[in-house]
Amino acid sequence: MDQLGFIHDKLDIKILILFVLRRLPAAVDPETLLELCQVDGGIGYFDYSDCISELLQSEHMTEDDEGFRITEKGARNADAVESRLPYSVRSRALKRIAPVEERMRRQAMITARHTLDEKGCMVELAVADGKGEMIHLQLLCSGEEQARKMEKRFRKDAEAYYQKIVELLSE
DSSP states (O other): OOOOSSOOSHHHHHHHHHHHHHTOSSOBOHHHHHHHHOOSTTOOHHHHHHHHHHHHHTTSEEEETTEEEEOHHHHHHHHHHGGGSOHHHHHHHHHHHHHHHHHHHHHHTEEEEEEEETTEEEEEEEEEOSSSEEEEEEEEESSHHHHHHHHHHHHHSHHHHHHHHHHHHHO
């Protein structure tokens, strides 16, 4: 039976994985990486899994609690060989990567965390615009449950909360 797509061997799959990782600004979870690499009908799950294992062993990528990241070695090697991927595969991969990359960049500009100390539970909320912080708040909460709720809501719509605060203070 003929294979579908342009990607047919493990080397091409590895190059595609590194191509994707190289363009992401942060670690990516395994499921999202798999989805981003499914741009060609010729990639089988077992070959993909083998390639992930081999890239981890060869230290082209790493895995931690946050997910997969490309290493310097991986970025250097990917840069040298990614033109081997067919243009159509690279184009489809870039289209899939764009919204994930944007979401990661946005998440990196939002801080929402809490700490417990002798004063109680303090929640810290901040938004940056890429040039610097736009707002940075520290609030005393009644407990961790309230802090987690505030963090979740702030992460979901930080820009709107910033705008509301500016409007309230400008009236």
